Amino acid sequence: MIKKLGLVIVGIFLLTVLVSGCTSNATSANKEPIKIGFIAGMSGPNAELGNGQKMAIELAVEQWNKKGGIDGRKIELIERDDHYNTTDTVNAANELINNYKVVAIVGPTGSGNAKALLPVVKAKGIPLMITNSMDNEFTNPVIPNVYRFAMPNWVQEQMAIDYALKNNMTRIAVINDTSGYGKPGGDDIVRMLKEKGIAPVAREEYKPGDLDITAQVLRIKNANPQILIIWGMAADAANIKKTMVANGLNIPMIGGNPLVMKSYRDIAGSAIGETITTYLDTYLRKPFRPEAIEFAKAWKEKYPDDKVFYGPGDEPWYYLNMPAQTYDAVNVLLTAIKNAKSTDSKKIIEELDKIRDYKGVTNKISFSPDDHDAQGPENNVYCYITQDGVFELKK
Numbered sequence: 551m552i553k554k555l556g557l558v559i560v561g562i563f564l565l566t567v568l569v570s571g572c573t574s575n576a577t578s579a580n581k582e583p584i585k586i587g588f589i590a591g592m593s594g595p596n597a598e599l600g601n602g603q604k605m606a607i608e609l610a611v612e613q614w615n616k617k618g619g620i621d622g623r624k625i626e627l628i629e630r631d632d633h634y635n636t637t638d639t640v641n642a643a644n645e646l647i648n649n650y651k652v653v654a655i656v657g658p659t660g661s662g663n664a665k666a667l668l669p670v671v672k673a674k675g676i677p678l679m680i681t682n683s684m685d686n687e688f689t690n691p692v693i694p695n696v697y698r699f700a701m702p703n704w705v706q707e708q709m710a711i712d713y714a715l716k717n718n719m720t721r722i723a724v725i726n727d728t729s730g731y732g733k734p735g736g737d738d739i740v741r742m743l744k745e746k747g748i749a750p751v752a753r754e755e756y757k758p759g760d761l762d763i764t765a766q767v768l769r770i771k772n773a774n775p776q777i778l779i780i781w782g783m784a785a786d787a788a789n790i791k792k793t794m795v796a797n798g799l800n801i802p803m804i805g806g807n808p809l810v811m812k813s814y815r816d817i818a819g820s821a822i823g824e825t826i827t828t829y830l831d832t833y834l835r836k837p838f839r840p841e842a843i844e845f846a847k848a849w850k851e852k853y854p855d856d857k858v859f860y861g862p863g864d865e866p867w868y869y870l871n872m873p874a875q876t877y878d879a880v881n882v883l884l885t886a887i888k889n890a891k892s893t894d895s896k897k898i899i900e901e902l903d904k905i906r907d908y909k910g911v912t913n914k915i916s917f918s919p920d921d922h923d924a925q926g927p928e929n930n931v932y933c934y935i936t937q938d939g940v941f942e943l944k945k
Contacts (some may be wrong), residue, residue, distance in 0.1 A: 583626035587646035591634030606873035636666035662730025723775035727782035735781030788817035
């Protein structure tokens, strides 16, 4: 009898240990971190942008983890530098999805990189939060699992054309690079001008990184334009502006968001002349929104030595908007994951499409199954550029 009782006690003990172990394993599994992938050009020709994205996403993830993550699960950020190279972008995405099982990807930096990334995320069905890439095709037509937080090209393109026409400049020249960003932008502008019955007096192209663009500039000069619309990245645009001045082509130049980059001002120097662009009004118009003030404070605390994005003064300047786009993207994504109570891609996407009037740094953000753009024309303003910075161009 005693022997049987002993066996029963041993059995109960082993069963308790087994159940306890299973419960512990289940709890452990439930508390595994939520993995978010991040891809950006943190080195290469536009590292300025990629590093701003990196700083923003690290700040956002740190803030979420300080508050306990999502339902007790920490956010694990897995970063990859694609060097602004499209092959590296694809390789990074496959590694993050297949090896690390990330639930979403934030990034990349350039439009060409985003184009290379699209087939991968489409096939896998995981959310992609585009923070800097501006080509129209990313959200028009809507791709079910792709969301964009940068200002779409079509807004900037239309404003560039409107600026010329409102200032009675109908002799318009167009120049663009041959990248996945510049070429579609140049094509859009020519098409939009044609719809208004205007043909550009000159259309030129160049390869990103070309050091000598004299031939293109001289052909533009011979066409006698009143204004040049440029679609390309900052360093090349600065080289073109210097070449224009050196060859006596002293006309206004207007282009997209890359012209606000510090590298444009550094390289163009005194040749900046009349350079116009458009940009989000987040830190260009006062009073700043409460969310913009809060973000600026948190940024300054984490990055006290930053003068590129925060600016050289006590108050934040225009360029803090660039990392704010990434910051908003991460916060909207993590909010959707929290609301979904799941890391299942379909459930996250369902919650992303339900985002309404989210109080972001850049503006109030809303998505729907038919609209995956966080930014629109109402948030964009004209700017003029000097060696000292970027400032709103008052009408």
